[in-house]
Amino acid sequence: MKLTIKYFGMLAEITECTEETITFSEDTVSELLKMLLAKYPALEKKEFQVAQNQTLVSEDTQILNSEIVLLPPFAGG
Amino acid sequence: MSRYSRHIILKDIGIDGQNKLNQAKVLVIGAGGLGCPVLQYLAAAGIGHIGIIDFDIVEESNLQRQILYGTSNLGQQKAIAAKQRLSDLNNTITVEAFTEALTPQNALHYFSNYDIIVDGTDNFETRYLINDAAILTNKPIVYGAIYKFEGQVSVFNYNNGPSYRCLFPNPPSENDIPNCSEVGVLGILPGIIGTMQANEVIKIILGFKNVLSGKLYCYNSKTTQTFTIDIKKSTTEFEKVKSKRDYFEEQYYSKTCNLTVKEITIDEALQKENILFIDVRELNELPKANRLHHIKIPLSTIKQELHSIDKTKTIIMFCKSGMRSKKAVSILQEQDITNCYSIKNGITAIENYFKIHV
Numbered sequence: 001m002k003l004t005i006k007y008f009g010m011l012a013e014i015t016e017c018t019e020e021t022i023t024f025s026e027d028t029v030s031e032l033l034k035m036l037l038a039k040y041p042a043l044e045k046k047e048f049q050v051a052q053n054q055t056l057v058s059e060d061t062q063i064l065n066s067e068i069v070l071l072p073p074f075a076g077g
Numbered sequence: 078m079s080r081y082s083r084h085i086i087l088k089d090i091g092i093d094g095q096n097k098l099n100q101a102k103v104l105v106i107g108a109g110g111l112g113c114p115v116l117q118y119l120a121a122a123g124i125g126h127i128g129i130i131d132f133d134i135v136e137e138s139n140l141q142r143q144i145l146y147g148t149s150n151l152g153q154q155k156a157i158a159a160k161q162r163l164s165d166l167n168n169t170i171t172v173e174a175f176t177e178a179l180t181p182q183n184a185l186h187y188f189s190n191y192d193i194i195v196d197g198t199d200n201f202e203t204r205y206l207i208n209d210a211a212i213l214t215n216k217p218i219v220y221g222a223i224y225k226f227e228g229q230v231s232v233f234n235y236n237n238g239p240s241y242r243c244l245f246p247n248p249p250s251e252n253d254i255p256n257c258s259e260v261g262v263l264g265i266l267p268g269i270i271g272t273m274q275a276n277e278v279i280k281i282i283l284g285f286k287n288v289l290s291g292k293l294y295c296y297n298s299k300t301t302q303t304f305t306i307d308i309k310k311s312t313t314e315f316e317k318v319k320s321k322r323d324y325f326e327e328q329y330y331s332k333t334c335n336l337t338v339k340e341i342t343i344d345e346a347l348q349k350e351n352i353l354f355i356d357v358r359e360l361n362e363l364p365k366a367n368r369l370h371h372i373k374i375p376l377s378t379i380k381q382e383l384h385s386i387d388k389t390k391t392i393i394m395f396c397k398s399g400m401r402s403k404k405a406v407s408i409l410q411e412q413d414i415t416n417c418y419s420i421k422n423g424i425t426a427i428e429n430y431f432k433i434h435v
Contacts, residue, residue, distance in 0.1 A: 009227055018297075047245065049245065051306045054306050055306065056244070069306065071293075071295070072224075073249060074222035074224040075200050075249075076222060077109055077110055077111045077223065077267070
């Protein structure tokens with residue numbers, strides 16, 4: 001299936017894009033993360049949460065045909 | 078009341094609403110990029126009692142975004158300069174300035190005196206400290222955070238809603254995420270995000286229905302895109318924080334944003350019961366702690382020697398100066414051994430104690 005992945009904050013600097021469409025043939029969030037980490041190894045060191053359809057999900061959540069967001073915490077004030 | 082006439086003629090505020098604003102007590106932590114607009118709008122809105130915590134001074138590089146301050150404030154304490162400006166902006170309100178850092182030792186006391194806490198800080202240690210202290214004192218937090226051109230806004234711990242730890246349970250590793258002074262930030266961005274925080278404060282005080290609780294609002298000033306994410310409450314995260322209540326004030330937040338390392342003096346240590354003293358210096362280090370009944374487990378081997386430590390005892394560790402023993406405490410705490418302390422100033426303090434108490 002085609003997934004739209006959005007990258008926020010410093011994650012977009014690693015991926016060099018704020019949004020991309022990828023083809024995903026597996027099942028869960030953890031499998032998606034494995035794929036993204038292989039593509040962008042620098043993501044490994046970053047803390048972030050994953051949201052699907054605007055809700056935070058865990059690693060064992062099933063990926064539906066939808067929009068995925070990778071959301072890092074910001075420190076700045 | 079002509080000062081508030083534009084509020085009072087609004088049906089959703091009126092005289093009752095304005096009275097609520099005048100009676101509210103709001104504590105703003107950090108009088109920087111986010112704190113400035115929060116403070117300015119809250120003062121103008123007539124929030125009756127505003128507290129400002131900031132230990133920093135006004136620097137020239139702040140003026141690009143912290144528009145509460147002017148050139149004449151350079152070198153002044155931010156909290157003091159902000160208080161002066163706000164008192165001029167609205168001379169009918171009370172503003173208190175606190176020029177110290179927020180710590181686990183003072184946080185619960187500060188929070189207990191206010192209705193709402195505003196997080197305008199610039200580092201993760203303080204953000205997690207604010208979260209935890211707000212849970213322990215049952216206060217809502219109006220959260221804002223920024224990075225370059227992007228901002229986040231939410232309300233935590235409001236009406237049984239989720240907390241910051243429900244959103245980000247795992248604090249970023251040390252040096253992972255830099256702050257504004259290291260990476261830069263669009264000056265207008267904290268103005269937008271801080272103003273949204275002030276708006277949430279007003280909504281909470283007025284009892285509006287759609288407070289930004291259980292949601293994280295994300296804004297990108299470069300693309301004018303916004304995105305809202307639902308956050309679920311994690312009872313586990315709340316319980317973890319509540320379980321620290323008994324020793325909260327004895328500890329410090331480490332770079333991992335968790336409480337670690339209870340430090341005590343040798344006098345305090347000797348008043349504890351069922352003590353096991355451990356010397357974590359290397360075996361050949363001098364002076365020896367002859368007067369103190371203890372065992373020796375060097376820091377370098379403590380991970381392998383955990384099995385030899387009697388966990389039913391109050392474990393009190395020392396080294397030369399108190400640095401290695403703090404590290405040792407954090408190692409034990411990672412293994413869920415929480416009844417452990419580090420002696421301040423180590424063997425030096427112990428020797429001094431026995432010089433006095435012969």
